[in-house]
Amino acid sequence: MIAAQAATDVGGQLLIVSVLVGAVRSGTSIFYAALGETISERAGVINVGTEGCMLAGAMSAYAVTAETGNPWFGVLGAAAVGGALALLHAYLVIARGANQLANGLVIMFLGLGLTSLFGASYVSREINGFKPYAIPGLSSIPAVGDILFNHDPLTYLSFALGPAVWFLLFRTRWGLLLRGAGERAPVLSSYGYSPERIRYIAVGLGGLLAGIGGAQLSTAVALTWFENMTQGRGFIAVALVIFASWHPLWAMGGAYLFGAALALGPELQVRNVGVNQFVLDALPYVMTLAVLVVLAKRSFQRAPEGLAEVFDAPPVS
Amino acid sequence: MSIATLEPSADRTKQSPSIIEVRGLTKRFGDLVATGDVDFDVRSGEVHSLLGENGAGKSTLMKLLYGVYQPDAGEILVDGVVHRLDSPADARALGIGMVFQDLRLIPAFTVAENIALSLPGGGFRYRRQAVERQILDAGAELGFSVDPKALVRHLSIGERQRVEILKVLMSGARLVILDEPTSVLAPQEVDGLFTAIRSLRAKGLAVVIITHKLHETRAIADRLSILRAGRMVGSGIDPTTVDDRALISAMVGREVPPLPVERSDPPADRPAALRVTGVHVRGDGGNTALHDIHLEVKAGEVMGVAGVAGSGQRELYEAVLGLRPLHTGDIHIAAVEMAKSDPGAALALGAVGIPEDPISDAVVPGLDVTEHLALSNLSSLRKGLGIDWARARELVAELDRQIGLRMVAHDRTVADLSGGNVQRVMLTRAFGVDCTLLVAAYPSRGLDVATTRRTQELLLAQREAGAGVLFISEDLDELMELSDQIAVLHNGHLAGVVTPGEVDRYAIGQLMLGGSE
Ligand SMILES: Nc1ncnc2c1ncn2[C@@H]1O[C@H](COP(=O)(O)OP(=O)(O)O)[C@@H](O)[C@H]1O
Ligand SMILES: [Mg+2]
Numbered sequence: 001m002i003a004a005q006a007a008t009d010v011g012g013q014l015l016i017v018s019v020l021v022g023a024v025r026s027g028t029s030i031f032y033a034a035l036g037e038t039i040s041e042r043a044g045v046i047n048v049g050t051e052g053c054m055l056a057g058a059m060s061a062y063a064v065t066a067e068t069g070n071p072w073f074g075v076l077g078a079a080a081v082g083g084a085l086a087l088l089h090a091y092l093v094i095a096r097g098a099n100q101l102a103n104g105l106v107i108m109f110l111g112l113g114l115t116s117l118f119g120a121s122y123v124s125r126e127i128n129g130f131k132p133y134a135i136p137g138l139s140s141i142p143a144v145g146d147i148l149f150n151h152d153p154l155t156y157l158s159f160a161l162g163p164a165v166w167f168l169l170f171r172t173r174w175g176l177l178l179r180g181a182g183e184r185a186p187v188l189s190s191y192g193y194s195p196e197r198i199r200y201i202a203v204g205l206g207g208l209l210a211g212i213g214g215a216q217l218s219t220a221v222a223l224t225w226f227e228n229m230t231q232g233r234g235f236i237a238v239a240l241v242i243f244a245s246w247h248p249l250w251a252m253g254g255a256y257l258f259g260a261a262l263a264l265g266p267e268l269q270v271r272n273v274g275v276n277q278f279v280l281d282a283l284p285y286v287m288t289l290a291v292l293v294v295l296a297k298r299s300f301q302r303a304p305e306g307l308a309e310v311f312d313a314p315p316v317s
Numbered sequence: 318m319s320i321a322t323l324e325p326s327a328d329r330t331k332q333s334p335s336i337i338e339v340r341g342l343t344k345r346f347g348d349l350v351a352t353g354d355v356d357f358d359v360r361s362g363e364v365h366s367l368l369g370e371n372g373a374g375k376s377t378l379m380k381l382l383y384g385v386y387q388p389d390a391g392e393i394l395v396d397g398v399v400h401r402l403d404s405p406a407d408a409r410a411l412g413i414g415m416v417f418q419d420l421r422l423i424p425a426f427t428v429a430e431n432i433a434l435s436l437p438g439g440g441f442r443y444r445r446q447a448v449e450r451q452i453l454d455a456g457a458e459l460g461f462s463v464d465p466k467a468l469v470r471h472l473s474i475g476e477r478q479r480v481e482i483l484k485v486l487m488s489g490a491r492l493v494i495l496d497e498p499t500s501v502l503a504p505q506e507v508d509g510l511f512t513a514i515r516s517l518r519a520k521g522l523a524v525v526i527i528t529h530k531l532h533e534t535r536a537i538a539d540r541l542s543i544l545r546a547g548r549m550v551g552s553g554i555d556p557t558t559v560d561d562r563a564l565i566s567a568m569v570g571r572e573v574p575p576l577p578v579e580r581s582d583p584p585a586d587r588p589a590a591l592r593v594t595g596v597h598v599r600g601d602g603g604n605t606a607l608h609d610i611h612l613e614v615k616a617g618e619v620m621g622v623a624g625v626a627g628s629g630q631r632e633l634y635e636a637v638l639g640l641r642p643l644h645t646g647d648i649h650i651a652a653v654e655m656a657k658s659d660p661g662a663a664l665a666l667g668a669v670g671i672p673e674d675p676i677s678d679a680v681v682p683g684l685d686v687t688e689h690l691a692l693s694n695l696s697s698l699r700k701g702l703g704i705d706w707a708r709a710r711e712l713v714a715e716l717d718r719q720i721g722l723r724m725v726a727h728d729r730t731v732a733d734l735s736g737g738n739v740q741r742v743m744l745t746r747a748f749g750v751d752c753t754l755l756v757a758a759y760p761s762r763g764l765d766v767a768t769t770r771r772t773q774e775l776l777l778a779q780r781e782a783g784a785g786v787l788f789i790s791e792d793l794d795e796l797m798e799l800s801d802q803i804a805v806l807h808n809g810h811l812a813g814v815v816t817p818g819e820v821d822r823y824a825i826g827q828l829m830l831g832g833s834e
Contacts, residue, residue, distance in 0.1 A: 173443050176426075176434045183423045190385070190421050191435055192406020305425060 027259020032213025033237035034251040040206030044182035044306030048104025051234025052111020053207040057082040057214025059115040062225040082211020090203035130220035152220035162252040182304035333360040342391035351377040353547045366538035371737035371765040373544040383415040384408035414490025416481045424470035459513035473627035492523045583617035588652035590754045590785020596646035606632040614785040621800030622789040628806040639663035667753030675743040686727040758789045
């Protein structure tokens with residue numbers, strides 16, 4: 001049980017504020033990945049390999065930052081590698097007709113394997129990563145200032161990216177095309193567009209964002225690299241997309257919710273509250289399942305029509 | 318008059334240049350010659366009607382003009398210049414627009430989003446309000462009422478058709494191809510469409526319209542062409558120079574018999590085939606789609622259902638067959654109450670349905686014709702744990718002969734068939750069983766003259782056999798010819814029940830539009 005004293009401050013912060021700060025800090029990498037996956041699935045391609053793209057991003061960002069000393073180069077590297085891995089998924093799924101779900105797992109293992117291999121030499125390296133930047137004025141607002149205005153630059157970027165992707169999807173012709181490709185590709189073909197090309201772009205963008213999410217994790221939050229450091233965040237992001245009904249702003253809220261679940265454990269520990277560590281570690285995943293079970297029916301009704309093909313497809317024989 | 322005397326027209330559009338012309342156009346699908354050595358042209362400022370049997374190759378020819386297919390031989394000239402149309406984008410760039418027979422809209426999008434998607438250019442932003450205003454303006458100009466904010470999935474087929482037509486017109490086409498547009502429109506709407514087509518013609522645009530209804534061709538066409546089995550049997554004919562019989566025999570290759578006039582009275586001693594009492598039904602959007610409907614269909618009677626598209630026909634069909642829950646009220650089939658809304662319950666009481674949209678409602682992907690027909694007859698075909706397929710094939714062959722709708726080869730996968738051929742399979746299945754109540758939604762939609770006539774005969778045969786027939790149609794002529802009584806729906810209300818001999822089609826139209834008798 002959370003004792004009464006837990007609600008009191010540690011280092012001048014209430015538990016709730018600390019958890020919310022952590023929610024944004026830990027949720028941002030998931031949010032990037034979920035945003036990318038939203039774009040991909042809106043165009044009709046599920047990338048279960050998002051986890052692999054995040055890992056690839058986390059490791060590339062770390063390595064490039066270690067070599068160049070500039071975390072922004074790390075972000076560029078992460079975006080490129082995450083995007084490239086996703087494009088491989090797109091190629092195998094679109095051009096070679098591979099099963100989306102099975103192929104996604106392949107991408108995940110590829111990301112895991114490659115990053116273990118190439119990342120090994122960086123495990124004990126230190127980097128000069130992103131530092132929190134307190135926005136003058138805003139960051140001194142009580143509570144809110146700490147929660148929203150004392151973060152790394154990638155987090156600030158993500159604040160803008162959520163609404164930007166929403167705008168792109170729902171208020172631009174490009175968004176109409178992208179969503180159209182995910183709903184009924186033949187309709188786009190009959191206007192002379194290529195749904196395949198749109199899907200390549202969407203899946204590539206999705207991987208790119210997942211890569212940046214990985215970069216945020218390794219070069220802004222953890223400031224370290226170790227094997228399989230994303231620990232399922234990519235899978236949570238995929239689940240989150242469904243929970244968010246393929247809506248970028250809902251995905252933002254969902255990501256922070258999971259971020260809060262991730263942050264709760266450490267914050268309780270700092271306050272010496274006796275909760276089973278196993279329970280705390282499992283919390284984000286249990287939450288994912290619970291939310292999916294509760295919301296699945298409502299959510300799936302809003303699934304892009306093109307995704308139905310994936311789920312209805314007969315098993316590969 | 319014989320086919321040989323069908324002469325090319327010498328009408329007033331003779332002088333206008335051909336916007337599009339094809340020479341020796343041939344398209345094969347495997348061994349099948351869908352269009353063979355076809356010559357055809359359309360002039361600006363004309364309405365050109367393309368007639369032909371189901372499967373004659375009309376849609377294929379139009380898809381060649383729209384760049385969906387590429388010809389195996391022959392050439393296409395636009396404004397007198399030979400063009401290769403590698404994709405619809407090429408055709409659209411040349412000002413050719415097409416409304417497909419199977420509608421091409423995204424159900425999860427709003428009307429405005431669908432139209433914005435189809436409009437060429439238009440910049441980076443999707444300006445929702447601007448597009449919505451444009452749609453309202455264009456709709457008003459054409460006499461269509463459409464709600465740009467409505468989700469397409471909530472629209473009926475007729476309403477979707479209107480959106481399709483608006484879509485092509487708004488994308489600035491000079492040549493508008495309409496593949497059987499009127500088959501889903503109510504008479505008033507057909508008039509509206511024709512008014513719109515005339516105003517397009519007045520602006521110098523060219524329109525190709527595929528239709529099965531000769532009176533429509535006569536009402537709108539400046540010239541007509543006839544395809545039969547992939548060949549042009551008459552090209553660019555002036556409609557005033559030919560009579561209907563000559564046209565029909567050119568299309569069909571034989572004469573079509575008239576419907577029997579003599580009909581027996583419904584037996585008085587049998588319970589009503591269908592009794593609908595105080596039924597309210599919710600629509601897909603949660604709105605009330607049917608209000609307090611009271612309706613009785615006697616055994617051995619055809620009750621027609623008329624109404625503008627989207628007046629509650631689909632909901633009535635679904636409610637009666639247990640496909641949609643009743644909010645209040647009850648439904649009796651042969652005097653037995655349908656306990657709950659369950660298609661199995663309706664089936665068990667002897668109700669059979671012919672669905673409005675067989676391709677999405679009744680086709681099981683992957684199954685062939687024999688399997689589809691065996692589905693409705695499984696118990697009698699059981700052999701051990703399996704199905705006696707040899708027997709099934711025999712039965713289907715026998716059924717096909719008896720029903721006479723000339724289905725395609727019985728081993729073809731139904732999902733791959735054209736709309737008209739799917740409809741033949743569905744009709745054969747429905748007419749092949751003895752029923753108490755037959756609920757037929759637009760059974761002759763998309764069918765050619767001869768098949769339509771056969772379908773009508775089969776409906777009357779069910780009536781003679783003592784079934785009650787609830788017959789939903791958009792074709793008032795057909796409704797008046799077949800029905801003992803016609804129930805008119807308006808906006809989910811029963812606007813009235815009339816007897817065809819006692820009122821004319823204008824009175825029915827009045828009820829359809831919400832006026833009184
Ligand atoms: N994509 C296709 N593949 C194979 N056969 C086709 C295809 N499209 C049409 N057909 C066949 O070509 C013939 C002409 O079809 P269609 O042009 O749709 O006829 P219509 O529009 O006059 O009813 C039919 O026999 C049809 O089955
Ligand atoms: Mg056709």
